[in-house]
Amino acid sequence: MDGISLRLKQARKQKGYTQDSLAKAIGVSRGVISNIEYNKVTPQPLVIHAICSVLQIQEEWLLTGNGRMEISQDLERSALLLSEIYSCSKELSEEEQDYILDMIKTFQRHRDSLAQGTSLMESTV
Numbered sequence: 500m501d502g503i504s505l506r507l508k509q510a511r512k513q514k515g516y517t518q519d520s521l522a523k524a525i526g527v528s529r530g531v532i533s534n535i536e537y538n539k540v541t542p543q544p545l546v547i548h549a550i551c552s553v554l555q556i557q558e559e560w561l562l563t564g565n566g567r568m569e570i571s572q573d574l575e576r577s578a579l580l581l582s583e584i585y586s587c588s589k590e591l592s593e594e595e596q597d598y599i600l601d602m603i604k605t606f607q608r609h610r611d612s613l614a615q616g617t618s619l620m621e622s623t624v
Contacts, residue, residue: 504538506561507550510568511536514554525549 511521511532518532527546534540542550551558555575560568588596
C-alpha cells in the first residue's frame with residue numbers, strides 16, 4: 500500500500516472512522532473507500548474533496564503527501580469566510596462586486612498605513 504491509499508487509511512483511522520462510517524458520511528458505498536485504500540481505483544476529485552472535508556485534512560497532503568495532514572483552524576476559518584463572501588457576492592452585479600473589492604482594498608491600504616504610521620491620503624498620493 501502506498502500513496503493516497505496509505506494516507507487515507509491513516510487519516511481515517513486517526514479520526515476514528517471505519518470505512519463504512521466514512522462512506523456514509525460522504526454519501527458513497529463502503530466499496531468506494533475500500534477500493535481507494537487498496538489502490539484499486541483513482542478517486543474522483545469530488546470524492547477527494549468530500550473525504551478531506553469530513554476528515555478535516557488537507558487535499559494536498561492526501562493527494563501528494565506534501566504539507567500537513569490537518570487543516571489548521573485559521574485555514575478552515577478563512578475557507579468558510581471566503582465561501583460566504585463568494586455566496587453573497589454572486590448575487591451582486593459586476594459593478595457592485597467591483598465596489599466591494601475596492602472597499603476591501605481601501606481598507607487594506609488604510610490598515611497598512613496605520614501600521615506604518617502614515618495617513619491614508621499620504622499613502623495614495
